[in-house]
Amino acid sequence: MNADGMRGGGRTLAAVDPAPEPPRVGPGAVLRQWFHGEHGVAPIVVGLVLVWVVLAAIAPDFLSAENLVNLTLQSVPVGVIALGVVLVLLVGQIDLSVGSVSGLAAAIVAVGTVTAGWPFALGVLVALACGMAVGLVYGVLSTRLGLPSFVITLAGLLFFAGVQLRVLGPLGSINLPFESWFVRAVQQGFLDPRVAWVLVAVWVLAYLGTQIWARERRRRAELSCVPWSQVVLRTGALALVLSATVGYLSTARGVGYSVVLFVVLVIIADVALRRTRWGRSVRAVGSDRRAALLSGVAVHRTVVSCFVACTTLAALGGILAAGRLGAANQGTGGADTYLTAIAAAVIGGTSLFGGRGSAWSALLGVLVIQSVANGLTLLDLDQATRFMVTGAVLLGAIIVDMLVRRRRQEA
Amino acid sequence: MNESIEPGSALPRTPAGPVVSLRGVSKRFGGVRALVDVDVDVHEHEVLAVVGDNGAGKSTLAGVLAGAHRPDSGQVLVDGAPVVLDSPAAARALGIATVFQELALVNDLDVVENLFLGHEVGRGGFLDEVEMERRAWQVLDQLAASVPSVRDPVRTLSGGQRQVIAVARALLGSPRVVVLDEPTASLGVRQTAQVLNLITRLRARGHAVVLVSHQAGDLQAVADRILVLRLGRVHGTYTGETSYEDLLAAMTGAVRPSPGRR
Incomplete structure (x- = not known):
């Protein structure tokens, strides 16, 4: 959700030191960053899923x-x-x-x-x-x-x-x-489901918009940019989580x-x-x-x-x-x-x-x-x-x- | 005490007068006289080293220039005009930037965040990360610094790199005078060389550099003039070529004839 898009300003300068570790890029790096990033929320998300699995197993309701x-x-x-x-x-x-x-x-x-x-x-x-x-x-x-x-x-x-x-x-x-x-x-x-879906759309689009805008500014300033795949992946993950939440809750009373x-x-x-x-x-x-x-x-x-x-x-x-x-x-x-x-x-x-x-x-x-x-x-x-x-x-x-x-x- | 250097010494002479001068500056902490009637001139394009044993008043002198200590008596002149340096911010505003011995870097923040901490660049109420990162690279380029990523927390950097970041932060305000308090005290051999290298680059860019240290050997590599403090008093000003033994003698008071002394 808040995995910061700006890490790894991958530019290495004329080195006085021997070449420092090159910035890692790739799908593995993205995952690693999610787990080990400064504000990594991934461990707690995994923990939450674990708690839910256990509770669902012992209390089906x-x-x-x-x-x-x-x-x-x-x-x-x-x-x-x-x-x-x-x-x-x-x-x-x-x-x-x-x-x-x-x-x-x-x-x-x-x-x-x-x-x-x-x-x-x-x-x-x-x-x-x-x-x-x-x-x-x-x-x-x-x-x-x-x-x-x-x-x-x-x-x-x-x-x-x-x-x-x-x-x-x-x-x-x-x-x-x-x-x-x-x-x-x-x-x-409770939110009318239609309003809830509009809010989800607004949130996802605003997120995507800020990502694209920040990327464009960084590109123009000749700074390292996150790959497009990552922008898509993140936005997709956000859309998925929000849709699943709103969709499922709406089958009952909805979002309070x-x-x-x-x-x-x-x-x-x-x-x-x-x-x-x-x-x-x-x-x-x-x-x-x-x-x-x-x-x-x-x-x-x-x-x-x-x-x-x-x-x-x-x-x-x-x-x-x-x-x-x-x-x-x-x-x-x-x-x-x-x-x-x-x-x-x-x-x-x-x-x-x-x-x-x-x-x-x-x-x-x-x-x-x-x-x-x-x-x-x-x-x-x-x-x-x-x-x-x-x-x-x-x-x-x-x-x-x-x-x-x-x-x-x-x- | 006016620094009329011996003829023949290979010093870059500055056309204008000193950027910063101390005249008769004294400072006491309780019963301890940390500085007694000290005169110093700092010129552009010059590295002035301040050496002395522990307790000689080196850090107090740096503190006076930094605006961290106010002298009890005497004057601080910038471009010949008397000024009051009553806070680090006031000193900064007058073009004197100080890198404190403890560096004052925040470990959990990344390089860009540290460089602009307290002076962030804003854009419509929010931080302008792009602009800050661009300027960060600019200043690090100027120093030919090697930093793996400006988005890594400074806790992951080596001692030498941290020193570079602290110097870079001082340079962001385009100061004329850079005061470095014991920049090599906690560094290894290679990192010390890196920092001394950095100091010569600062001089080449036209800054006046005041280098406070008790590691006399290191200073001889970069200093144009060496000011020796002993028990709060200026014991003499030496050229950069003065031998280590002579400096040591001056620092400790074991007097012996010193050819470098005026």
């Missing part, structure tokens, strides 16, 4: 269209939170409080709209603004005072869990009106509005990370903060922006969770939410130590985790099994990631 629609809907709230976690991890920080912040946002929306009678949009805006403010405080504490984000956000986890309980009040649970447009959109809003929102957010984050100055700063700061500073990167601003993006996305995730449940209660965003979100980001291939990762790792990671949870629920297995299996998957993902990385360094 797992791969039914209706169940996969459920799976996509279940993945959205934690996925949105995980996307924020990816951003803080990339910049070399962590946010343990995403669960509490999401719960607080859900509580604010519920109390605002149900108890205080605000219009729904206002409730959402206030909740998002609170999320943003929390991130701003974290960012300032982290950059101005130099406190470790692990500790700041651990304090935030406790503090905002308390605020969430206080906002919810003695009842501890508030039902959102079932007929409100938001709850309906989140629970029962919230799923579309999540995917759009991932695309925006991906483009921002790879194609803007901000994204470059994020990776530079996460990889080597001092070098970034000496190079003139606005380190503080970059770190603060990632905290703000993370807590805002956490708030949005909480709002979506409340919409999906039709209620905000003391459990919203509690228990394992933050652990699941962080695990999703890491399973998806984002490094815990900053600098390496991709926005797509949020989507892929959350699909793995939710697939396991969903499949085990189909088998009537309990929470205990779910935790243990998810833990094992997380460990397995990290081991695979490390092995791939080690092999790449030896190569």
